[in-house]
Amino acid sequence: MWPFRRQRHDVILENVPDQRFRRFGGRQHLAAMPYPLPKDMGEINRLDFQHFLLRTGLRGNYAAPVNQPADILDVGCGSGRWAMEMAALFPNARVVGLDLVPPPEDANPLGQGLDVRPANYIFSVGNILEGLPFATGSFDFVHQRLLITAIPRDRWPSVIQELVRVTRPGGWVELAECGSAQDGGPGYMGLWQSWIDFLNTRNVDFTIGKHVGQMLSNGGLVNVQQRVLNFPMGDWGGRIGRASATDCLAVGKALRAGVIAQDILPADRYDALYARAQQEFAQRQGRGILPFYVAFGQRPG
Amino acid sequence: MRLYAYQAQLTLPASLARVRDARPAIERIGGRVEVIPTEIAGLLTVRIYLPEPYQPDQFLPSLPFYPM
Numbered sequence: 364m365w366p367f368r369r370q371r372h373d374v375i376l377e378n379v380p381d382q383r384f385r386r387f388g389g390r391q392h393l394a395a396m397p398y399p400l401p402k403d404m405g406e407i408n409r410l411d412f413q414h415f416l417l418r419t420g421l422r423g424n425y426a427a428p429v430n431q432p433a434d435i436l437d438v439g440c441g442s443g444r445w446a447m448e449m450a451a452l453f454p455n456a457r458v459v460g461l462d463l464v465p466p467p468e469d470a471n472p473l474g475q476g477l478d479v480r481p482a483n484y485i486f487s488v489g490n491i492l493e494g495l496p497f498a499t500g501s502f503d504f505v506h507q508r509l510l511i512t513a514i515p516r517d518r519w520p521s522v523i524q525e526l527v528r529v530t531r532p533g534g535w536v537e538l539a540e541c542g543s544a545q546d547g548g549p550g551y552m553g554l555w556q557s558w559i560d561f562l563n564t565r566n567v568d569f570t571i572g573k574h575v576g577q578m579l580s581n582g583g584l585v586n587v588q589q590r591v592l593n594f595p596m597g598d599w600g601g602r603i604g605r606a607s608a609t610d611c612l613a614v615g616k617a618l619r620a621g622v623i624a625q626d627i628l629p630a631d632r633y634d635a636l637y638a639r640a641q642q643e644f645a646q647r648q649g650r651g652i653l654p655f656y657v658a659f660g661q662r663p664g
Numbered sequence: 665m666r667l668y669a670y671q672a673q674l675t676l677p678a679s680l681a682r683v684r685d686a687r688p689a690i691e692r693i694g695g696r697v698e699v700i701p702t703e704i705a706g707l708l709t710v711r712i713y714l715p716e717p718y719q720p721d722q723f724l725p726s727l728p729f730y731p732m
Contacts, residue, residue: 395730396730488704493672493676494679
């Protein structure tokens, strides 16, 4: 079945319950993975909220100059929202969303509106850290967004290499990642620093987002461009600022248990920073921003 | 001898073949390998147990094994 190269597995040594997950901080997480955010319905809702925020801020779902792509891949598709929207936008394209955990729509569709899975969209289980289950040159457009917390710093070159491998000559690879908090008050800045320190314990560089364009160039792509969009954080940024702050605070709740468990901050200090960030986001004179970097490059023909 | 557990979520037949090939070497140093089915077709949880000072990369380089 296009475009998969997967074959039937023949190594089953035990028959025990699914052990992909563990409970931590009251949420369901992937076990033994660098990725620190939950994998549950609450996180799916946050990812959808974040998707609509990013689509509004970026004024679209992509930046690369793609022209009627026939095959599109979304690596780390999360809720599948981006991939399903691309499938609707390009009805003649075949769109694949890849992740370790299927989006819930695949198991329990609402059957209306955006929750109707387009016929030209399919989900594929896969782990980008292992490699992609597709033949070389399978896609015209390969997209990966906000996997910054899932990829250890030493794995980025092999991840880029894999994205490039499955892209056709002349096709495009697009990366989109957040930068680091800027110009905020001590609450927002302190929270963000605690996340950088926490992720560092998992060998994840949470400041690497600003280098996505360089990483594509290093991966052999040409015509590389990188753009930055500064999302305002809080009331001072109007509707999008309030939405950005809501998303940031939701991430803050999700990462709290990890920060505390790793002794980055004690619980009372983390909670104080969180409360301070909430206050800062509610101030109309705030100036905190979060840069978001989008880079794309073309595989040489 | 204390064993340390590492886990990976794998989907590619080539990765599983590497796990199978590495199993004798892991067992020779007193470790063990478990391949555990998941609820998701095509996705297997692979867990290896290694004594100190061994690390997964010594047996299965570049596969995404992380400490339990």
